[in-house]
Amino acid sequence: MEEIPGNAVVEEVPEVPVVEDDVVIRIRGMKKSYHIIDPSLGRSKLHTKRKKEYPIFDGIDLDVRRGDIVGILGRNGCGKSTFLKLVSEILEPDEGTIEVHGKVASILELSMGFHGDMSGRDNIILRSELYGIQREHVIEHLEKIIEYSDLGIFIDNPVRTYSSGMRSRLAFSIMVNVDADIFLVDEALSTGDMAFASKASEHLKNLVRSGKTVLFTSHSMNTIKRTCNRAIWLSDRVIKMDGPAEEVVDAYSRSINDSFEETLHLANDGSSAAQYRVSTFYRDGNGVEKNEEERRRWLNEAALRDHPMALNDLADILMSEGKTEEAMEMYQKAAEAGNYEARRKFASLQGETLDEIQELRQVLKGFCSSEYPYDYYNYGNMMFKSALTIKDYEEAMEYLQKASDMGWSDADVLIGQMYRDGNGVERDIDKCVHYLSKAANNGHNKAMAMLGDLFYDNKITKKDPEEAFKWYMMSASVGNAKSQYQVAMMLDGGIGVEKDEEAAKMWFARYSSSMVNDSRKIALDILKSRRGDMALSNNILKAMSRSNHPQSMTTLAGKYLTGRGFKKNEKAAMDLMRKAAAAGGQPRTKLAEMIANEDKSGQYPQESFDLIKSACEFGDSGAMYKMAQFYKDGIIVEENVDMYRKYMKMAAERGNRDAKMTVMKWEQRTERRKNDKEKSQSKGNGGKGAPRKQNANGPPRTGANKGPAKGGKGPNKGGANKGQPKGNKNQGPPKNKPKTQ
Amino acid sequence: MALIRRNTAGRYKNSYVGFLWHLLMPALMIVVLTITFTYIRPRPLEDFWVYLSAGMFPVTFISSCLRGRAIVQNAKYITKMKIPRELVVISSVLTEFLTVVFAYMVIIIVILLSGQYVDWSGFLMLPVELFLMLIFSLGCAYLISTITVFINDVGYFMTIAMRLVIWITPTFFLASEAKGLLATIVWYNPFTYYVEVFHDILYYGTFPHIEYLVMSVILAVIMFAIGSYVFFRYEKKFPEVL
Numbered sequence: 001m002e003e004i005p006g007n008a009v010v011e012e013v014p015e016v017p018v019v020e021d022d023v024v025i026r027i028r029g030m031k032k033s034y035h036i037i038d039p040s041l042g043r044s045k046l047h048t049k050r051k052k053e054y055p056i057f058d059g060i061d062l063d064v065r066r067g068d069i070v071g072i073l074g075r076n077g078c079g080k081s082t083f084l085k086l087v088s089e090i091l092e093p094d095e096g097t098i099e100v101h102g103k104v105a106s107i108l109e110l111s112m113g114f115h116g117d118m119s120g121r122d123n124i125i126l127r128s129e130l131y132g133i134q135r136e137h138v139i140e141h142l143e144k145i146i147e148y149s150d151l152g153i154f155i156d157n158p159v160r161t162y163s164s165g166m167r168s169r170l171a172f173s174i175m176v177n178v179d180a181d182i183f184l185v186d187e188a189l190s191t192g193d194m195a196f197a198s199k200a201s202e203h204l205k206n207l208v209r210s211g212k213t214v215l216f217t218s219h220s221m222n223t224i225k226r227t228c229n230r231a232i233w234l235s236d237r238v239i240k241m242d243g244p245a246e247e248v249v250d251a252y253s254r255s256i257n258d259s260f261e262e263t264l265h266l267a268n269d270g271s272s273a274a275q276y277r278v279s280t281f282y283r284d285g286n287g288v289e290k291n292e293e294e295r296r297r298w299l300n301e302a303a304l305r306d307h308p309m310a311l312n313d314l315a316d317i318l319m320s321e322g323k324t325e326e327a328m329e330m331y332q333k334a335a336e337a338g339n340y341e342a343r344r345k346f347a348s349l350q351g352e353t354l355d356e357i358q359e360l361r362q363v364l365k366g367f368c369s370s371e372y373p374y375d376y377y378n379y380g381n382m383m384f385k386s387a388l389t390i391k392d393y394e395e396a397m398e399y400l401q402k403a404s405d406m407g408w409s410d411a412d413v414l415i416g417q418m419y420r421d422g423n424g425v426e427r428d429i430d431k432c433v434h435y436l437s438k439a440a441n442n443g444h445n446k447a448m449a450m451l452g453d454l455f456y457d458n459k460i461t462k463k464d465p466e467e468a469f470k471w472y473m474m475s476a477s478v479g480n481a482k483s484q485y486q487v488a489m490m491l492d493g494g495i496g497v498e499k500d501e502e503a504a505k506m507w508f509a510r511y512s513s514s515m516v517n518d519s520r521k522i523a524l525d526i527l528k529s530r531r532g533d534m535a536l537s538n539n540i541l542k543a544m545s546r547s548n549h550p551q552s553m554t555t556l557a558g559k560y561l562t563g564r565g566f567k568k569n570e571k572a573a574m575d576l577m578r579k580a581a582a583a584g585g586q587p588r589t590k591l592a593e594m595i596a597n598e599d600k601s602g603q604y605p606q607e608s609f610d611l612i613k614s615a616c617e618f619g620d621s622g623a624m625y626k627m628a629q630f631y632k633d634g635i636i637v638e639e640n641v642d643m644y645r646k647y648m649k650m651a652a653e654r655g656n657r658d659a660k661m662t663v664m665k666w667e668q669r670t671e672r673r674k675n676d677k678e679k680s681q682s683k684g685n686g687g688k689g690a691p692r693k694q695n696a697n698g699p700p701r702t703g704a705n706k707g708p709a710k711g712g713k714g715p716n717k718g719g720a721n722k723g724q725p726k727g728n729k730n731q732g733p734p735k736n737k738p739k740t741q
Numbered sequence: 742m743a744l745i746r747r748n749t750a751g752r753y754k755n756s757y758v759g760f761l762w763h764l765l766m767p768a769l770m771i772v773v774l775t776i777t778f779t780y781i782r783p784r785p786l787e788d789f790w791v792y793l794s795a796g797m798f799p800v801t802f803i804s805s806c807l808r809g810r811a812i813v814q815n816a817k818y819i820t821k822m823k824i825p826r827e828l829v830v831i832s833s834v835l836t837e838f839l840t841v842v843f844a845y846m847v848i849i850i851v852i853l854l855s856g857q858y859v860d861w862s863g864f865l866m867l868p869v870e871l872f873l874m875l876i877f878s879l880g881c882a883y884l885i886s887t888i889t890v891f892i893n894d895v896g897y898f899m900t901i902a903m904r905l906v907i908w909i910t911p912t913f914f915l916a917s918e919a920k921g922l923l924a925t926i927v928w929y930n931p932f933t934y935y936v937e938v939f940h941d942i943l944y945y946g947t948f949p950h951i952e953y954l955v956m957s958v959i960l961a962v963i964m965f966a967i968g969s970y971v972f973f974r975y976e977k978k979f980p981e982v983l
Binding site for chain 2: 034035085088089090091092104106130
């Protein structure tokens with residue numbers, strides 16, 4: 001029976017009020033306006049001539065039930081106090097009805113109305129009488145009140161000598177003795193020390209437990225979260241949100257973070273984080289007109305307070321103005337303050353001159369003439385990683401967009417990331433989610449995990465544990481350790497999914513084994529990069545294969561096969577591969593290849609074909625690509641162009657690069673034919689041929705056959721994927737990549 | 742009641758004699774007036790101090806009610822608490838009224854001690870006339886304080902206007918001494934009737950003029966009717982305007 005804000009119930013404003021037992025406050029279609037002085041109506045000295053109706057509430061519907069403890073949230077001047085005054089019948093609504101059942105005690109401004117010259121004790125009696133309590137009754141309970149107020153010997157001193165905290169303590173204690181059914185409290189718990197605030201909050205909760213109802217306003221989000229079971233958020237003359245306190249408070253604080261005025265206010269108070277945010281508002285024209293000067297001013301302010309992101313942004317601006325020296329200094333400062341981006345930029349600026357970066361960019365840009373998504377992505381990625389100015393980001397975005405339009409999932413992820421962090425573009429969560437889900441639906445593991453994070457962590461978007469769980473689960477099934485952990489946690493706690501401890505245990509187990517393997521992998525990478533102890537790394541590899549880690553088994557098998565670090569042992573290699581093949585599609589394709597290579601008969605072995613076929617069923621794109629080739633060349637199966645195309649397309653959809661390129665070539669060809677433009681074939685071939693030689697060591701086709709379908713994971717996973725184009729790319733521009741790790 | 746207590750008990754709270762000041766203040770006031778008009782600016786009238794104080798306190802009382810600050814000064818009660826709003830006006834009028842009552846107690850005690858001639862039937866009319874004056878003042882307070890809520894300037898204007906009223910009411914002079922224009926004004930001034938009744942009772946020691954009494958009743962009824970009409974018509978707007 002949650003109250004739904006809206007107009008759905010307006011019609012049933014009853015002639016004869018039918019009131020359910022537990023609804024103590026019922027508001028229907030309540031409207032209220034104030035007269036304000038509007039300067040736009042002329043400068044007449046007579047106020048009456050400049051007065052204007054200013055609606056403060058426009059159709060409020062609300063039911064408050066007995067036992068509710070409702071927090072009222074909203075910006076200054078949104079009508080929180082007016083709302084309480086209306087409920088307490090101090091003010092009357094212009095339209096609509098407010099029914100209140102029960103005695104109301106409105107404690108609107110706690111410390112008002114004390115007589116400064118009188119003692120705390122006398123003031124207790126006076127105030128209680130104003131609340132309508134019999135004098136005798138007050139005197140009877142006087143000691144109790146004094147004890148509650150914790151004022152000790154001060155109680156007999158004049159109230160004017162009290163501190164404001166003491167005053168509010170006194171005031172609240174008086175309220176304790178007030179007998180009413182509904183308590184309206186305005187900004188009551190904000191003063192007073194922590195101990196008293198929690199005491200007071202406890203008292204309110206007790207009141208509610210004994211069947212009373214409390215409405216109170218506060219600017220302290222925590223107080224409302226702690227105390228209330230329900231909160232309403234007043235904004236723009238209506239109840240903007242009504243629901244469980246935590247949710248409303250979260251939504252409200254998010255909106256405050258996004259509000260320019262509020263942030264500006266904080267910024268003026270000297271909060272460097274707010275100053276930085278103001279600068280981003282000016283940059284993006286968010287809630288205020290774009291203004292570079294203002295942006296610069298606020299960045300300067302924030303940078304003076306050593307705000308790392310401000311330092312970084314300011315350095316970017318200086319960079320674009322050619323003031324490299326100053327920029328370097330700023331980057332260094334920001335890097336010291338822990339800003340990752342600045343560290344990277346500082347390092348890359350220090351490591352190599354800008355010219356070198358420029359050169360590198362030019363090379364990568366040159367590749368883009370091939371119009372392959374892979375090249376677009378590489379260049380976009382490079383621009384993104386080495387971006388120093390907004391322009392760089394914009395260019396990165398442009399190329400990534402091209403790659404993304406061609407279905408390149410890595411590009412989708414990067415774009416999603418840019419939208420999420422507001423790198424060079426305006427922050428846009430919807431777009432971020434759009435791109436990430438696009439990539440995730442194409443099977444991109446990182447995207448799935450990122451989406452999970454996005455929905456789980458409510459900082460940016462609305463918290464949605466169910467959605468988060470969905471994505472985590474997807475990513476965990478593909479073997480992402482962090483997601484496995486999250487899934488286990490969520491199952492265990494019943495967050496976003498039904499509680500299932502058995503399943504949680506299972507996922508924890510999978511997580512721990514992935515964790516162990518992850519650390520092993522890291523160790524392997526380190527050993528490899530340092531050309532460390534071969535025997536040690538081989539042992540690690542063996543341990544990993546023993547725990548059925550398919551990738552290591554494949555790698556190990558490769559080593560047995562080639563005799564690198566081991567005695568050449570083709571049988572052991574074959575065994576390992578068979579084991580790995582049992583776990584998934586990808587190793588099957590590899591195994592099939594190995595068997596085919598073994599086979600000296602010149603015929604393609606049936607076993608390999610079967611393996612490939614089953615790998616296709618597992619959804620391995622490499623296998624599909626292979627299958628397509630079978631159909632093309634008529635190996636084992638008959639030549640069949642349609643089947644060839646079908647498998648090629650399937651492989652392309654699953655993200656196999658070579659398949660994609662092939663499919664794209666078809667499309668380009670048809671396009672060209674359609675346009676009837678005789679672009680020479682040689683140019684097209686030459687264009688894509690040149691970059692390949694630089695990028696990959698081998699021709700792309702064989703490279704992709706060895707590599708996994710989603711090859712773009714970066715060099716961390718590259719251990720097993722020797723032929724993978726991206727892994728090799730790192731050897732091309734060596735100075736850039738390692739620093740970004 | 743609590744409001745009155747707050748106003749009265751609080752007033753002299755931070756002093757040594759405390760509540761005694763409520764009696765002491767009028768007594769000392771009378772002493773000052775006596776000294777002034779006996780030694781500094783002597784008047785030929787016998788026991789002029791009785792005449793002065795009998796007139797002075799009612800005029801001060803009525804003019805304080807007419808100053809119209811009652812609601813504005815207690816705005817916090819109107820805007821923050823749900824109490825009957827007329828109580829705010831009534832309590833402030835009653836608080837001032839107490840001063841008059843205390844002052845008259847002092848005067849009567851002194852008169853009795855000095856063994857002057859007293860007309861007992863006139864004395865009986867004293868509470869009646871005090872009550873009439875209270876009703877009249879309450880009406881005034883309702884009216885003026887309501888207007889002051891909406892037009893603040895009225896309050897300031899009334900403060901000055903009340904200074905004038907003291908000089909067109911027979912307090913420092915006898916009503917019969919007034920000549921020409923002043924005489925006309927004096928008898929158009931509603932305060933005069935109340936003050937003259939008190940003069941009759943306390944100074945002249947006679948039963949008050951019947952026509953003054955009748956005028957007191959009529960004025961009290963009219964003023965109270967107008968005042969409360971205006972007040973209750975507009976009281977709902979107070980919390981918004983204040």
